[in-house]
Amino acid sequence: MSNQGVDPGRRRFLTLTTSVVGGAGAAAAAWPFLASLSPSERAKALGAPVTVDVSKVEPGQRITVAWRGKPVWIVRRTPEMLETLPKVTDDLRDPESREAQQPGYAQNQTRSIKPEILVMVGSCTHLGCSPTFRPDHPAPEIHSNWQGGFFCPCHGSMFDLAGRVYKGVPAPLNLAVPPHRYEGDDTIVVGEDPTGVV
Numbered sequence: 001m002s003n004q005g006v007d008p009g010r011r012r013f014l015t016l017t018t019s020v021v022g023g024a025g026a027a028a029a030a031w032p033f034l035a036s037l038s039p040s041e042r043a044k045a046l047g048a049p050v051t052v053d054v055s056k057v058e059p060g061q062r063i064t065v066a067w068r069g070k071p072v073w074i075v076r077r078t079p080e081m082l083e084t085l086p087k088v089t090d091d092l093r094d095p096e097s098r099e100a101q102q103p104g105y106a107q108n109q110t111r112s113i114k115p116e117i118l119v120m121v122g123s124c125t126h127l128g129c130s131p132t133f134r135p136d137h138p139a140p141e142i143h144s145n146w147q148g149g150f151f152c153p154c155h156g157s158m159f160d161l162a163g164r165v166y167k168g169v170p171a172p173l174n175l176a177v178p179p180h181r182y183e184g185d186d187t188i189v190v191g192e193d194p195t196g197v198v
């Protein structure tokens with residue numbers, strides 16, 4: 001067979017076009033596989049810091065946000081709530097927060113950066129139940145010296161308004177305080193420590 005009727009320019013054009021179309025097809029076929037290797041938006045959100053505007057949280061109110069699949073409570077405590085904290089010290093298992101349930105900057109009586117704002121993981125340290133927010137006091141059905149706090153109806157664990165655990169209950173530790181920092185007066189970033197502080 002003779003090559004006299006073959007146009008070399010057309011052959012190059014067809015070869016190039018076939019290569020480009022084949023490459024585009026391979027990329028289109030590989031895209032879903034490559035996309036499946038990157039974390040989903042939900043997975044990114046579960047591990048990412050959460051920014052919360054607390055400007056509209058009223059005194060005495062608790063709000064809940066999700067961080068890493070856990071409920072995080074933010075409570076704006078009133079001056080009266082803060083006054084109850086020293087009244088229950090003798091009833092608490094770890095009143096000085098010596099167990100590592102909070103960052104160093106929250107290892108104080110209020111377990112917070114700003115006394116009026118409490119940021120805490122809302123899971124009981126016994127079996128992970130979600131305690132109820134019971135700011136009311138007195139409540140002798142809960143404890144004879146109840147000054148308000150968090151009560152886990154599942155097994156009876158009790159925590160004060162700083163998340164410190166009472167003696168004689170199933171929960172072994174204070175409620176956890178997650179890493180958090182302030183970005184301005186009314187914005188909290190849950191999941192990040194303040195710059196230069198641990």
